Amino acid sequence: MEKICVAVRVRPAVTVSEDTTVNGTYWKVEENRISLHKSNGTPISGISYAFDHVFDESCTNSRVYELLTKDLIHAAVDGFNGTVFAYGQTSSGKTFTMNGAQNDRGIIDRAVKDVFNKIHMIYDREFLIRVSYMEIYNEEINDLFAEENQKLPIHESLERSVFVAGLKEEIVSDAEQVLKLIQGGEVIRHFGETSMNARSSRSHTIFRMVIESKGKDANSSDYSSSDAIRVSVLNLVDLAGSERITKTGAGGVRLKEGNYINKSLMVLGNVINKLSDGAKQRGHIPYRDSKLTRILQPSLGGNAKTSIICTVAPEKLHVEETKGTLLFASRAKRITNCAQVNEILSDAALLKRQKLEIEELRKKLKGSRAEVLEQEILKLRNDMLKYELEREKLEMELEEERKLHKERDQCIKEQQMTTDNLNTRVNSSDGDKSSSQEQNDGKQSLEEFSGNNIVFQEDAFWNPYFQGSSQCLRWQTIQLLQGA
Numbered sequence: 488m489e490k491i492c493v494a495v496r497v498r499p500a501v502t503v504s505e506d507t508t509v510n511g512t513y514w515k516v517e518e519n520r521i522s523l524h525k526s527n528g529t530p531i532s533g534i535s536y537a538f539d540h541v542f543d544e545s546c547t548n549s550r551v552y553e554l555l556t557k558d559l560i561h562a563a564v565d566g567f568n569g570t571v572f573a574y575g576q577t578s579s580g581k582t583f584t585m586n587g588a589q590n591d592r593g594i595i596d597r598a599v600k601d602v603f604n605k606i607h608m609i610y611d612r613e614f615l616i617r618v619s620y621m622e623i624y625n626e627e628i629n630d631l632f633a634e635e636n637q638k639l640p641i642h643e644s645l646e647r648s649v650f651v652a653g654l655k656e657e658i659v660s661d662a663e664q665v666l667k668l669i670q671g672g673e674v675i676r677h678f679g680e681t682s683m684n685a686r687s688s689r690s691h692t693i694f695r696m697v698i699e700s701k702g703k704d705a706n707s708s709d710y711s712s713s714d715a716i717r718v719s720v721l722n723l724v725d726l727a728g729s730e731r732i733t734k735t736g737a738g739g740v741r742l743k744e745g746n747y748i749n750k751s752l753m754v755l756g757n758v759i760n761k762l763s764d765g766a767k768q769r770g771h772i773p774y775r776d777s778k779l780t781r782i783l784q785p786s787l788g789g790n791a792k793t794s795i796i797c798t799v800a801p802e803k804l805h806v807e808e809t810k811g812t813l814l815f816a817s818r819a820k821r822i823t824n825c826a827q828v829n830e831i832l833s834d835a836a837l838l839k840r841q842k843l844e845i846e847e848l849r850k851k852l853k854g855s856r857a858e859v860l861e862q863e864i865l866k867l868r869n870d871m872l873k874y875e876l877e878r879e880k881l882e883m884e885l886e887e888e889r890k891l892h893k894e895r896d897q898c899i900k901e902q903q904m905t906t907d908n909l910n911t912r913v914n915s916s917d918g919d920k921s922s923s924q925e926q927n928d929g930k931q932s933l934e935e936f937s938g939n940n941i942v943f944q945e946d947a948f949w950n951p952y953f954q955g956s957s958q959c960l961r962w963q964t965i966q967l968l969q970g971a
């Protein structure tokens with residue numbers, strides 16, 4: 488999360504008759520602060536604003552570029568979206584700042600050259616640059632690279648986010664080529680003379696560079712420098728200036744243009760207001776209320792680094808407009824964007840990245856409580872494994888036991904049968920020889936097991952000792968009988 492970078496630039500006073508110190512007030516610039524003072528030097532309370540930078544009338548475009556936009560342009564080459572726009576009342580110096588003058592090249596010119604200088608110094612990536620140039624005139628989008636492309640629609644898709652359908656994109660290889668294309672666009676851009684500016688921009692323009700890059704070394708272990716493709720969008724915007732119709736005295740075409748300009752700037756102001764309210768109070772952001780805010784949506788509170796140059800006129804005549812611009816600037820200063828490198832990953836790159844991330848997390852876990860937990864989990868897992876083995880062993884023993892039990896039952900049955908047979912034989916041969924004493928005891932008579940010389944007592948088979956193998960059962964029975 489980072490705040491939008493906001494600067495105020497005061498243009499030189501244009502007419503001697505509008506002496507800034509006459510009639511009571513003047514704007515004073517001190518470091519990064521601008522405040523309104525009375526002609527006697529006392530500050531007017533409540534009208535003092537601090538920004539990231541405040542540039543006085545002596546400041547050059549070169550300095551504005553260095554302090555406010557250079558880093559952003561370099562970040563765009565590294566994969567961050569970036570937007571720079573100039574905002575201010577008509578004739579306050581927006582076009583001078585963005586497009587420059589003959590002896591002082593503007594931000595766009597410097598940015599284009601800087602982009603190419605920077606990419607020529609990056610040896611491990613290859614770049615593909617595409618540029619487009621459009622204007623929003625009377626709330627319609629026209630292509631400044633192809634005059635026939637007028638009234639272009641805005642579309643939205645998951646892949647491309649918000650985009651202007653049918654806009655011509657030129658693939659470019661050097662700065663000179665780009666600057667020539669821009670010059671061509673300037674010829675068809677809508678300018679017009681007003682009472683306040685001999686060459687007033689009657690449209691908002693958006694010059695766009697799409698910077699794509701890819702690592703040259705595909706075998707590198709660093710995913711970000713090899714397989715991932717970075718795509719960033721750099722918008723350089725020159726807005727038309729707000730104007731008071733009462734001041735300009737415009738009529739006809741100029742009046743219509745002025746109304747459209749004011750309306751779209753009002754929507755921009757509303758969006759800025761809402762965004763500056765903070766995430767909780769903000770509610771619905773009216774991006775869709777104008778083409779300008781729709782196109783700039785990612786740059787306002789979205790995934791982009793944004794710098795705003797608010798231009799003001801120092802003359803007392805414009806003091807109310809200047810106050811309005813400063814209010815806009817101070818609200819914009821409260822907005823936070825969330826810029827991140829835009830990468831498109833192939834499956835291989837994704838895998839590589841995930842592996843690295845897992846490795847990173849492992850490193851972070853080391854030395855923390857998580858490591859102790861990990862060991863505890865390992866110990867529990869070992870214990871579980873031990874119990875599992877024990878359970879299997881017991882199950883096998885149980886199975887063995889069942890088998891023995893079955894054998895024993897079988898054996899009992901066989902012995903029962905033998906006993907029955909013997910009894911039948913004894914009964915039939917001895918007849919009434921059985922002693923009455925034995926019958927009274929309720930015990931069955933002892934039988935001699937022919938062939939083995941072993942004597943069994945029927946009761947003994949139900950003795951608990953008979954649990955076990957049939958061999959053991961026999962031995963226990965014998966012992967019992969011997970002891971009896």
Ligand SMILES: Nc1ncnc2c1ncn2[C@@H]1O[C@H](COP(=O)(O)OP(=O)(O)OP(=O)(O)O)[C@@H](O)[C@H]1O
Nearest residue numbers: 498499577578579580581582583684687688727728
């Ligand atoms: N910093 C500056 N130094 C010197 N001249 C400047 C500066 N800023 C503006 N000017 C001059 O002031 C005049 C108006 O400037 P510019 O056309 O850039 O205003 P603008 O804000 O773009 O106006 P509009 O909104 O009407 O297009 C131009 O003649 C320009 O050269």
